[in-house]
Amino acid sequence: MQSHRLKLALPLAIFVALLVFAACSAPAAPPVVQTVVVEKVQTGAPVVQTQVVEKIQTSAPVVQTVVVQATAAPAQAPEAFVFGAQGEPVCLDPAVITDGISGRIINQVYEGLVKFDKDTTNPVPALAKSWTTSDDGKEWTFKLQEGVKFHDGTDFNADAVVKNFDYWGNTKNPQHDAQIKAGQTFEYYEAQFGGFDENSIIEKVEAVDPTTVKFTLRQPQGPFLNNLAMFVFVFASPTALEKYGVDTCKNPVGTGPYKFVEWKPNEQVTLDANADYWDKANAPKMNRVIVRNIPNNSARLLALAAGEINALEGMEPRDVAAIKDDPRFKLLLRPTNTTGYLAFNYNVKEFNDPKVRQAFAQAINKKAIVDALYGGTGLVAKELQPPSLWGYNPNITDWAYDTEAAKKLLADAGFANGLSEVTLNGKKVPLELWYMPVSRPYYPNPKDIGTAMAADLAKAGINVSLQTVDWATYLDRRAKGELPLYMLGWTGDNGDPDNFVCYFFCMSADDKPLSREGFVNDKELSDLLKKAASTIDKAERTKMYQESEQMLHDKILRVFIANNQPPLALGANVEGYIPNPTGTEYFNTVQVKAAQ
Amino acid sequence: MSTSITTTAPTAPPVAKSLTRPPRSLWRDAGQRLLSNRLAQLGMVIVIFFLFLAIFVPVLFPYNPRIDSDLASQLQPPSLEHPMGTDEQGRDVMRRIAHGAQASLGVGIGAVLIAVIIGTVLGLVSGYVGRSLDLGLMFGMDILLSFPGLLLAIAVVALIGPGLRNSLLAISIVSIPIYARIARSTVLSLKQQEFITAAHAVGAQGGRILSRHVFPNSLSPILVTATLGIAAAILETAALGFLGLGQQPPYPEWGAMLADSVKYLTSGAWWVLLFPGLMIMLTVLGFNLLGDGLRDALDPRLRAN
Numbered sequence: 001m002q003s004h005r006l007k008l009a010l011p012l013a014i015f016v017a018l019l020v021f022a023a024c025s026a027p028a029a030p031p032v033v034q035t036v037v038v039e040k041v042q043t044g045a046p047v048v049q050t051q052v053v054e055k056i057q058t059s060a061p062v063v064q065t066v067v068v069q070a071t072a073a074p075a076q077a078p079e080a081f082v083f084g085a086q087g088e089p090v091c092l093d094p095a096v097i098t099d100g101i102s103g104r105i106i107n108q109v110y111e112g113l114v115k116f117d118k119d120t121t122n123p124v125p126a127l128a129k130s131w132t133t134s135d136d137g138k139e140w141t142f143k144l145q146e147g148v149k150f151h152d153g154t155d156f157n158a159d160a161v162v163k164n165f166d167y168w169g170n171t172k173n174p175q176h177d178a179q180i181k182a183g184q185t186f187e188y189y190e191a192q193f194g195g196f197d198e199n200s201i202i203e204k205v206e207a208v209d210p211t212t213v214k215f216t217l218r219q220p221q222g223p224f225l226n227n228l229a230m231f232v233f234v235f236a237s238p239t240a241l242e243k244y245g246v247d248t249c250k251n252p253v254g255t256g257p258y259k260f261v262e263w264k265p266n267e268q269v270t271l272d273a274n275a276d277y278w279d280k281a282n283a284p285k286m287n288r289v290i291v292r293n294i295p296n297n298s299a300r301l302l303a304l305a306a307g308e309i310n311a312l313e314g315m316e317p318r319d320v321a322a323i324k325d326d327p328r329f330k331l332l333l334r335p336t337n338t339t340g341y342l343a344f345n346y347n348v349k350e351f352n353d354p355k356v357r358q359a360f361a362q363a364i365n366k367k368a369i370v371d372a373l374y375g376g377t378g379l380v381a382k383e384l385q386p387p388s389l390w391g392y393n394p395n396i397t398d399w400a401y402d403t404e405a406a407k408k409l410l411a412d413a414g415f416a417n418g419l420s421e422v423t424l425n426g427k428k429v430p431l432e433l434w435y436m437p438v439s440r441p442y443y444p445n446p447k448d449i450g451t452a453m454a455a456d457l458a459k460a461g462i463n464v465s466l467q468t469v470d471w472a473t474y475l476d477r478r479a480k481g482e483l484p485l486y487m488l489g490w491t492g493d494n495g496d497p498d499n500f501v502c503y504f505f506c507m508s509a510d511d512k513p514l515s516r517e518g519f520v521n522d523k524e525l526s527d528l529l530k531k532a533a534s535t536i537d538k539a540e541r542t543k544m545y546q547e548s549e550q551m552l553h554d555k556i557l558r559v560f561i562a563n564n565q566p567p568l569a570l571g572a573n574v575e576g577y578i579p580n581p582t583g584t585e586y587f588n589t590v591q592v593k594a595a596q
Numbered sequence: 597m598s599t600s601i602t603t604t605a606p607t608a609p610p611v612a613k614s615l616t617r618p619p620r621s622l623w624r625d626a627g628q629r630l631l632s633n634r635l636a637q638l639g640m641v642i643v644i645f646f647l648f649l650a651i652f653v654p655v656l657f658p659y660n661p662r663i664d665s666d667l668a669s670q671l672q673p674p675s676l677e678h679p680m681g682t683d684e685q686g687r688d689v690m691r692r693i694a695h696g697a698q699a700s701l702g703v704g705i706g707a708v709l710i711a712v713i714i715g716t717v718l719g720l721v722s723g724y725v726g727r728s729l730d731l732g733l734m735f736g737m738d739i740l741l742s743f744p745g746l747l748l749a750i751a752v753v754a755l756i757g758p759g760l761r762n763s764l765l766a767i768s769i770v771s772i773p774i775y776a777r778i779a780r781s782t783v784l785s786l787k788q789q790e791f792i793t794a795a796h797a798v799g800a801q802g803g804r805i806l807s808r809h810v811f812p813n814s815l816s817p818i819l820v821t822a823t824l825g826i827a828a829a830i831l832e833t834a835a836l837g838f839l840g841l842g843q844q845p846p847y848p849e850w851g852a853m854l855a856d857s858v859k860y861l862t863s864g865a866w867w868v869l870l871f872p873g874l875m876i877m878l879t880v881l882g883f884n885l886l887g888d889g890l891r892d893a894l895d896p897r898l899r900a901n
Contacts, residue, residue, distance in 0.1 A: 298859065318860060454846060455846065458663045466844060
């Protein structure tokens with residue numbers, strides 16, 4: 001009898017919970033009463049006056065009530081700025097990471113020679129005061145800030161710069177070797193500077209005197225300064241590096257505005273203000289910064305509403321619109337620097353026919369997807385580079401959405417009865433469209449977007465079956481070329497077109513197709529991009545990148561779906577947060593004011 | 597029918613019965629008692645309604661979820677045109693719920709049917725043959741039983757891949773030991789009874805004794821457990837769908853619909869959450885009420901009333 005009662009109790013409990021939920025959430029859809037904070041008057045005396053206008057919306061004429069509240073004592077300004085992150089940092093040693101969640105913390109603790117300015121990807125001085133470059137672009141000389149100390153008291157000087165570069169790029173360096181043996185990789189150094197030791201574009205780094213450091217490059221590199229501004233090329237205290245070795249992950253020591261205090265796994269990372277910060281003009285405004293790990297989108301938003309955190313990233317598209325209209329929150333958008341696309345695997349025989357690829361490009365209604373599933377922060381993409389990047393080609397007209405044209409193209413390509421099966425490496429397989437299991441800035445909800453794309457494709461006679469698998473396996477199977485058709489995207493790291501276009505469409509050094517391009521074999525495009533990377537003149541490079549976008553468009557090597565401006569939600573009392581296109585902001589300008 | 601009379605003989609005093617009224621079959625008797633039970637009636641109505649949805653809706657109102665998408669009319673609240681509103685793809689929620697019944701009930705009933713057939717055969721043979729076969733089989737069943745059902749189903753699906761057919765398989769595998777245990781316990785208690793000994797004495801073979809004498813006696817507990825088991829299986833189907841291991845998009849299934857809608861918890865689109873949840877709750881309730889009614893109806897101690 002006991003178990004029988006329980007069996008009834010479970011569905012009943014669900015029902016009651018649903019009813020309660022429905023009752024709670026119903027008013028959220030059509031707001032009947034809206035509270036708008038109109039003005040905050042701060043008098044010199046400790047009296048804070050807040051004027052609140054309550055607007056009551058009814059079908060009858062609008063009634064306005066003005067409520068003036070006066071609080072006797074000023075609320076205490078909070079000590080800490082708490083940021084709600086989407087996940088756990090991987091490691092706090094900048095040399096061995098690639099993820100933005102770690103990168104955001106690293107940006108507060110460490111500094112490099114240059115950094116990205118405010119809401120742009122323009123490199124501006126950080127630990128380097130100024131720099132000069134030789135005419136052939138192979139020699140760079142940086143003048144360093146004086147009197148800068150690491151958090152452990154070690155002096156920052158040219159020697160520290162040399163030691164850090166040696167740690168990153170010299171495989172014989174004992175700390176480098178220890179990291180490799182511990183299973184870490186220096187992935188970004190390899191990607192941005194062409195490899196290690198003799199393969200690296202950086203031939204040598206020398207300390208000319210304590211405040212001057214000279215780089216000699218094997219060949220000129222267009223995006224060199226932008227690369228140096230990335231959050232991975234920042235300097236750790238050489239003393240600490242030696243002391244902690246592979247444990248630098250848990251013991252970051254830099255020169256930045258905030259000092260590392262503790263990392264509670266799966267909970268939070270705590271940083272304290274660096275009282276001796278060298279750059280008094282940009283000194284930290286808060287005593288403490290806490291980055292909390294809240295993986296669930298709804299839970300993170302609820303934490304913000306409850307005041308447990310002051311800012312967050314990653315929201316359900318539908319929540320974005322609600323936050324925009326809610327006076328308790330501020331909505332900030334990062335400048336677009338991200339592109340979501342549908343990639344073809346060129347080992348699939350059918351995808352080597354441009355007509356088939358064009359059918360895909362014309363079958364998908366990008367505008368409807370962007371309008372409905374991006375919460376108003378998305379833009380329709382027609383190129384790999386987002387419009388904010390200087391290699392973007394403004395003269396390209398996107399393929400028009402036209403189901404009938406797509407059908408006709410398919411018929412011309414010999415698939416009059418539609419396409420449901422493809423030939424992958426000589427084997428017939430069902431045409432699968434893989435959608436990502438995680439939300440990323442370029443695809444805030446890959447399952448919904450994939451479902452919408454699949455319906456558009458089916459209307460044109462392309463019958464895909466939707467598939468997914470866990471994130472690591474997804475990336476791995478893609479790298480092995482096992483996915484015939486897949487959704488993925490890219491967020492720019494350093495504001496250089498090279499980082500977008502060449503990353504995918506430059507073939508290997510010996511001109512072999514790479515898996516991250518879906519094995520596309522296009523030497524013409526690859527040669528153009530490689531030439532652009534080793535050119536210094538920006539006008540010339542711009543022309544080449546625009547040309548490459550035209551080629552990508554004409555050949556339909558990929559279908560670009562959307563650019564997104566990833567949204568950030570802040571409490572109304574947070575000021576000075578400057579959203580950066582790279583997605584990893586500096587918190588020294590952020591200030592949390594007393595609650596209103 | 598005559599079989600039932602002979603086999604039920606040991607459980608009721610035959611002499612007294614035949615003196616007071618003409619012999620009635622256990623099943624007819626139980627059927628009458630079931631029909632007079634209010635709660636069981638309600639359960640039956642619910643079950644029949646959803647069976648109707650599952651069987652006839654796909655035939656009467658064909659639906660192609662592959663091309664069902666109208667982003668322009670996404671997340672509309674319930675209206676005359678869309679009585680249960682629309683979801684994030686602009687699809688009619690009511691239509692998807694009606695078509696989702698096939699997946700939920702199909703897997704629920706199908707999985708239990710497979711489990712009952714395999715479980716009963718295993719249990720009967722194991723109990724009747726005894727010795728090392730019994731020991732080995734029941735040891736295997738104990739191992740299966742020692743895992744929480746849903747966890748084991750997730751493990752099975754993880755092994756053979758997600759999908760509706762695979763979740764049916766997983767749920768049936770998880771349910772097998774329950775029916776094997778019931779069947780075996782009936783065999784063990786019946787084996788010592790005189791009528792089995794009598795069957796032996798007249799030279800009946802093992803297979804005949806099992807199918808004609810033992811099996812019909814184990815039918816009623818299995819039937820009750822199976823009806824309640826369908827409710828559990830429907831919940832498990834929904835759970836697997838919720839975790840993304842069951843029905844794959846764009847095909848409708850209640851658990852998957854619920855999972856797709858959880859993200860609207862904070863933004864007020866309650867209809868995409870409420871209705872699939874309500875359907876799961878109602879079918880589970882229906883099968884539970886029916887199962888409880890059946891148990892009461894088939895209970896021999898209540899038969900005299």
